[in-house]
Amino acid sequence: MSWRVDWQASVGLLGTGLKYLAVTMFVPLFVAVVYMEDIWVFALSIVFVTTLGFALERIDTDPDIGPREALVFVSLAWLTAAVVGTIPYLLAGFGTSSTLADPVNALFESMSGFTTTGATVMGQISLEQHSHALLIWRQLTQWLGGMGIIVLMIAILPEVAVNGAQLMASEAPGPELQKLTPKIAETARVLWLIYFAFTLMYIAVMYGLHLAGFAPNMDLYNAVAHGFTTLPTGGFSPQAESIAYFSAAVQWAAIPFLVVAGVNFALFWHVLKGEVDVMLENTEFRAYAGAIAVTTAVLSLLLVRGAAPPLDIGGVTGGVTENTFRQAAFQIASLLNSTGYATSDFAQWGTHAQVFLLFVMFIGGSAGSTGGGVKVVRWLVVFKAIRRELYTTANPDVVEPVRLSGSVVDEDAVRGIASFTLLYILLFGFSAVFISLDTARIGIELTTLEAVSASLATIGNIGPGFGRLGPFGNYLFFSDASKMLMIFLMWVGRLEIVPVLAVFISVFDRNQ
């Protein structure tokens, strides 16, 4: 296999992307100015990133992006965004005791942000130790990563739109690209607008609850901060207690938005056009909604029959039954599509409930949503292909295509999905073993559930795991080697492996 890539084109385009990433840093800069904290951190970051952007852009002023360059560019763009995203952490942490002052930690946090994983290595998440601006930057990285920085570039940069379809196919979650309009830039814009509208709606609902007196802690800052991380299925919170810090009303109100975040955004576009049927008849949507309903019911039952979950840390709660059902509904909505918010420390629930949640984490959101994981559509295809395999073993003459929403899934796609799922599971398994061994090396024993969840929570872009990695724990204690592996897992998990592998193949395969 020979694999030639025009690296200059990829890197040149990267420069353009960086210039625009610098623009997004004006958001934390604005917050910094409002609160009069860390202004110089963001001012400096903007100058630095902009300069780097212009410098890289000069490598190729007129980049010509083919399919391979698209794969390499998309991977590098996410890596570069994560690297550049560490600058505010490093600058703000310089000379302090902040755990983010360490480059590996900063990269972990930044990668976790952009990939909407939500796993953290912050020793202490609090507005006393970190500025409002820094925490909003941490939240913002998730919002940018949710719908995708590449999709955003395609939406706003005419020079990228020409080869936008290839770029978008490399980044968009799920097995295939869905064009909503003839022009790819238009499709990207539609998706971002829907995403933006939902975010605004969420902020309005949350701040509305606060103004109405149902959510004492949900001030405007918190409403915006959580708006940045709910729709992208991120899960970062500027509060150490995550969503548990807020009232039951906030938690109930967040559930529908969490569910929405795991739905293919293209379906909302059909709904806007009045084609509600398209959404209701979509097999993946039905399976996703069904999975949420069934797993919520099962988890509620497990919680009722086992030890009831500990009551909330703060805020207003209803009775024990309301609490149990809310915890179940919220955790399912949050973990199934890979958000990873916490309303309760599920690491203290019974083992059976935890094992069940681990299973739920495997599902993932829908293709074309902001959710991570394997994705509902892939599981559907895998299960249908297995069923077909069993059936045709008994009936060797039968010709049976795999169907989704009434249409036939191409055999190449079935094969691709099967190999993806296998690769994903292999990578997950290998990483769990590596993390376990590497952690033992530094003298810390991980439980099986912890090791497995560390691997799954990072490759699936979920965030919290179990035990010490639970919703109120963090990933700080891992060795740098394990953290680097997890940074890699988050990266490949967000880009669904192939684009990242393309980079490696092109590096090692250049001279053949």
Place this chain on the structure above:
Amino acid sequence: MRVVIVGAGEVGSSVAASLAGDHEVMVIDLDSERVDTLTYSLDVLAVEGDGASVKTLREAGIDDADLLIACTDDDETNIVSCGTAKTISDAFTIARIRNTKFLDTWSQSKGALGIDLMVGTNLLAAQSIVRVIGLPGAEDVDRFADGLIQMAEFRITDETPVTGMSVAEADTFDSLTFAAIIRDDEVVIPSGDTCLQTDDDVVVIGSPGSISDFAQTIEPDVDGVSDVLIVGGNEIGLEVARLLDEKGTPNRLVEPDPERARYLAETLPKTTVLQNDPTDQEFLLREHIGDVDVAIATLDSDERNLLSALLSKRLGAARSIAVVEDGDYSDLFEAVGVDVAVNPREAIAEEITRFTREQHAENVAIIEHDRAEVIEVEVDSGSVLLDRPISQSIRDLPDGVVIGAIARDGTYVIPRGDTVIEKDDHIVVFAAQEIVEETMELI
């Protein structure tokens, strides 16, 4: 009437032959040999050329033609021929179409593509097969008056419970008329004491309910069709499977070609598509062909269809239906043991006959390969039947005409001697071939 026929293949030639007697017929074909053959064998004007070109159509006299029938084997040619004729003349245009997609397009807006009547041959053949499947023991089934009235033909065998009975004894149904018995190529109009004999083909006209009750009398052991095997995935096989899917009848379809099988499996979500040699006995046994209610042979050659139909019968299928492209073989197929032979060209002929009648027939069924016809007519002011009881008017009609059923304002009327026929009634009439023209003129 001046009729231009484009295409002198089997369909074109047989249509030309049936029209040549009463009409001025011009036939266009690209093949000079066929043109020569026609010139000497039929009393028609054969023109060599492309039916889709204005020049050739003009040469064939399209300017004065009343009717253009495009029936080459190529759908696109037929469509373009009709469209071309429409731009330069007022002729009524009929196109023969194999692919159902064109039929879908055309039915969006009748007259589209310059075609006044589109005859979907594969669909028509599939429809007649599915009608036959739905009625146990029937050899031919047709619908009239929007489905209010049915016509069916049954074969009387040694095992049939009604064998030896008189018509009066066999007829225990209110809305059913024994229209005719085809015995040794003769058309017999039965009276009450005519006996039903082995090897008779009996033609009944009535309400769908009474016809299916009658079918139950003939084949009492059959209760519903729940397992159909279609052998051969050509366009007819595909359409049959599609129609059965719509009705909710479980069916399997065998196709040897992997790519075609894949296409069929993708197109037919409810049908089980099998890819194998449809004449492989071992395979057929593995698929339990012995338990099959109906096996339908829709392969691409008459010989293979015959083989397949006989094989499935031999392996135990309850009934076998075979498609036969060459109408001459139809009788042979049924003589050697195939239960029903369906000729797709007969369907085209029925449609075309309907339009070439001097007086417009609403619907036509051709019985026993042109021995008789069952015709639906709307009664208007010129009819001898109007405002008279049937017992009187029947005397003015040729012998051998049977008024089988009447549809009035969407309801079924049983024709009795004292029934008075009103204007706008739809009557379904049976007539032997030689008196069809005469009968049509009178009614």
